[in-house]
Amino acid sequence: SPKLKGIDLPKENPKLPVAFWGFTSTAELWNARTAMLGIVGMTLVELILGRGILQTFGIEVGKGLNLPL
Amino acid sequence: MVAATSGTRVRATSVLVVGATGTLGRQVVRRALDEGYDVRCLVRPRPAPADFLRDWGATVVNGDLSKPETLPATLVGIHTIIDCATGRPEEPIRTVDWDGKVALIQCAKAMGIQKFIFFSIHNCDQHPEVPLMEIKRCTEKYIADSGLNYTIIRLCGFMQGLIGQYAVPVLEDQAVWGTDAPTRIAYMDTQDVARLTLMALRNKKADRKMLTFAGPRAWTTQEVISLCERLAGQDAKVTTVPLGILKLARLVTRFFQWTNDAADRLTFSEILTSDTVFSAPMADTYSLLGVDPNESTTLEKYLQEYYSQILKKLKDLKAQSKQGQFYI
Amino acid sequence: SSSPPPDSPGSTPLRRPGAPSTVKPAPSPSPSPSPSPDTPAPSPPPAPAPAPANPIAAATGFESGVTVEFQRQRAKELQEYFLDRKFQRQAEEGQIFGWSRKNEVGNGRWAMFGIAVGLLTEFATGSSIVDQLRIVVANLGIADFD
Ligand code: CLA
Ligand code: CLA
Ligand code: CLA
Numbered sequence: 001s002p003k004l005k006g007i008d009l010p011k012e013n014p015k016l017p018v019a020f021w022g023f024t025s026t027a028e029l030w031n032a033r034t035a036m037l038g039i040v041g042m043t044l045v046e047l048i049l050g051r052g053i054l055q056t057f058g059i060e061v062g063k064g065l066n067l068p069l
Numbered sequence: 070m071v072a073a074t075s076g077t078r079v080r081a082t083s084v085l086v087v088g089a090t091g092t093l094g095r096q097v098v099r100r101a102l103d104e105g106y107d108v109r110c111l112v113r114p115r116p117a118p119a120d121f122l123r124d125w126g127a128t129v130v131n132g133d134l135s136k137p138e139t140l141p142a143t144l145v146g147i148h149t150i151i152d153c154a155t156g157r158p159e160e161p162i163r164t165v166d167w168d169g170k171v172a173l174i175q176c177a178k179a180m181g182i183q184k185f186i187f188f189s190i191h192n193c194d195q196h197p198e199v200p201l202m203e204i205k206r207c208t209e210k211y212i213a214d215s216g217l218n219y220t221i222i223r224l225c226g227f228m229q230g231l232i233g234q235y236a237v238p239v240l241e242d243q244a245v246w247g248t249d250a251p252t253r254i255a256y257m258d259t260q261d262v263a264r265l266t267l268m269a270l271r272n273k274k275a276d277r278k279m280l281t282f283a284g285p286r287a288w289t290t291q292e293v294i295s296l297c298e299r300l301a302g303q304d305a306k307v308t309t310v311p312l313g314i315l316k317l318a319r320l321v322t323r324f325f326q327w328t329n330d331a332a333d334r335l336t337f338s339e340i341l342t343s344d345t346v347f348s349a350p351m352a353d354t355y356s357l358l359g360v361d362p363n364e365s366t367t368l369e370k371y372l373q374e375y376y377s378q379i380l381k382k383l384k385d386l387k388a389q390s391k392q393g394q395f396y397i
Numbered sequence: 398s399s400s401p402p403p404d405s406p407g408s409t410p411l412r413r414p415g416a417p418s419t420v421k422p423a424p425s426p427s428p429s430p431s432p433s434p435d436t437p438a439p440s441p442p443p444a445p446a447p448a449p450a451n452p453i454a455a456a457t458g459f460e461s462g463v464t465v466e467f468q469r470q471r472a473k474e475l476q477e478y479f480l481d482r483k484f485q486r487q488a489e490e491g492q493i494f495g496w497s498r499k500n501e502v503g504n505g506r507w508a509m510f511g512i513a514v515g516l517l518t519e520f521a522t523g524s525s526i527v528d529q530l531r532i533v534v535a536n537l538g539i540a541d542f543d
Contacts, residue, residue, distance in 0.1 A: 004175065008215070010171055010207060010210070011211070014200070016333075019332070022324030025502075028326075028506075029501065029502060032502055035511075036504060046525045052523070052525030052526070061521075062523025064521050077465045079465055136483075138479035145468045148463075179475055181467065
């Protein structure tokens with residue numbers, strides 16, 4: 001980054017609270033990272049096992065969503 | 070350093086007021102113009118510009134603290150900066166109050182500004198959990214470290230804000246929102262703040278010092294409301310908001326990204342819980358500036374003047390006051 | 398040395414049109430005017446100046462050693478510095494390909510969406526994520542897995 005000759009930057013920057021819990025940027029970031037790992041991981045697991053993830057957990061699949069449309 | 074001995078000298082009467090359209094800024098501009106300074110006002114470019122500054126006789130230049138590249142041009146030919154600016158509630162605090170101020174201080178140091186007056190908040194070093202106070206504390210430190218000739222003025226509160234919050238609703242029989250906080254705040258008339266600021270500007274004893282300006286007396290919310298009731302001759306419909314609700318509102322607004330700026334402002338409610346007195350002893354300050362303490366307007370006199378003016382006007386026009394209902 | 402400027406201490410202040418009349422300011426605690434080295438022979442009047450004169454100019458005088466030209470040059474340098482900073486930040490944020498925060502969040506959003514849709518579809522139809530990818534590729538005409 002460009003430097004300004006002769007002028008110092010502030011020695012102490014304010015410690016402002018960064019919102020952590022809730023619908024915030026930090027939450028989105030961590031959920032994003034988890035999701036990226038998760039999707040890659042789940043794909044690999046499914047390739048190896050040959051079955052679906054939900055099937056492995058015992059959840060019944062293939063019954064369709066009972067959404068009244 | 071380019072020859073400081075040849076060329077046009079910067080006039081010592083040239084003042085730049087940042088935040089000139091604000092409650093305090095406009096009073097500083099007015100007072101400085103009355104005392105004979107050449108006042109330059111830094112305002113943001115808008116479709117409907119603030120003409121009243123030009124009508125008074127000040128020069129208006131366009132600039133924006135959140136865009137630091139606009140600042141250096143506005144400082145050419147300036148001897149003193151009086152900084153009354155702050156971010157609006159809907160803007161994020163960081164850009165204007167920290168990044169903008171840092172850029173302004175850097176420009177002031179680089180361009181040889183001879184005096185920098187900065188307005189801060191009383192006891193800002195004792196509340197690091199409130200973002201604005203933390204920022205003010207770091208700004209004060211940066212100014213002191215920068216080597217500028219500065220005066221930092223810490224303020225406790227303005228009387229002007231009480232008009233809209235309490236005086237008008239009491240007059241119009243609207244609901245008055247208050248908290249049950251026992252905090253006492255020493256409100257001060259911004260005209261007095263401006264007057265004292267300009268005295269400090271000329272006084273060498275105020276160089277590189279931090280002064281606190283507090284009003285003549287510290288008031289609680291309940292006391293202010295009773296005063297308004299007495300002067301208006303009407304009873305107020307007071308709705309007390311328990312401080313717990315404010316805290317809950319703060320938690321909820323912090324939960325969502327878009328409401329984070331509002332959450333920052335709500336942290337001020339943290340200060341209202343304890344039995345604090347937002348005031349400071351003024352005897353030394355008044356003697357340093359050589360000012361008579363009795364010249365400062367008291368809240369009784371201030372509200373009395375407001376009510377007598379407005380009640381007289383209403384009586385003349387046989388009208389009803391409807392200042393609070395601006396959606397009608 | 399420079400010629401005396403028009404509003405040297407002692408002359409009446411220029412009144413701007415429409416400006417309110419100058420309030421008679423309270424007598425300021427007389428700070429001694431620091432003698433300006435370049436002040437020409439007609440010396441300025443003493444600090445508590447006579448009423449019509451501008452007491453501010455009389456009191457403070459031209460004590461600053463800074464010239465407008467110096468300020469202008471520094472202003473140009475500062476402006477370049479701030480513009481450099483702004484462009485650098487814009488360049489960082491405007492990256493389409495690369496390790497930037499926006500890309501991380503964007504890829505993450507796609508991944509979150511994909512997980513949600515994938516799991517929902519698997520629950521409804523019974524085909525695993527790999528199966529779904531196979532069907533997508535087949536339907537788009539790219540390749541056939543049979
Ligand atoms: C848990 C994950 C998560 C989290 C914490 C966030 C958080 C955020 N997002 Mg993000 N987003 C996500 C997932 C997430 N997002 C996904 C998966 C997508 C892709 C569709 C996006 C796409 C997206 C865009 C395009 C934008 C954001 C924005 C934002 C910010 C402001 C939003 C806000 O306050 O509204 C609060 C959020 C809500 C009120 C939504 C509530 C959702 C409810 C609880 C669930 C709804 C269920 C839903 C109907 C099920 C459908 C699932 C479907 C995908 C199959 C905030 C930081 C905005 C931003 O960055 O602004 C600066 C913005 O412009 N997001
Ligand atoms: C099963 C998928 C899954 C997983 C592994 C995670 C994982 C995580 N989430 Mg996320 N989240 C999910 C789905 C998921 N989330 C969904 C569907 C939503 C709604 C949009 C959110 C909304 C969300 C928010 C708002 C936040 C997180 C946070 C977190 C992190 C903190 C862990 C924690 O303390 O919570 C423990 C988490 C679990 C035990 C799993 C939760 C799974 C729940 C039960 C999913 C069911 C949600 C359901 C649809 C109800 C929606 C209600 C709606 C009305 C809001 C962690 C990385 C926090 C964070 O990032 O902090 C920095 C945070 O603030 N998540
Ligand atoms: C494509 C998505 C993506 C992008 C663009 C970024 C971008 C960034 N990350 Mg992030 N990150 C990601 C995914 C991503 N990340 C995932 C999935 C995780 C969970 C492990 C993280 C965890 C993470 C942490 C903990 C940190 C960052 C940081 C950063 C920043 C610094 C650059 C850096 O060092 O990156 C490093 C990025 C990684 C180490 C992620 C590696 C992603 C790999 C290379 C993806 C390659 C594909 C993978 C091998 C799977 C292949 C599947 C295939 C076989 C089918 C940058 C904004 C740092 C930061 O914020 O600094 C300010 C930081 O501290 N990231």
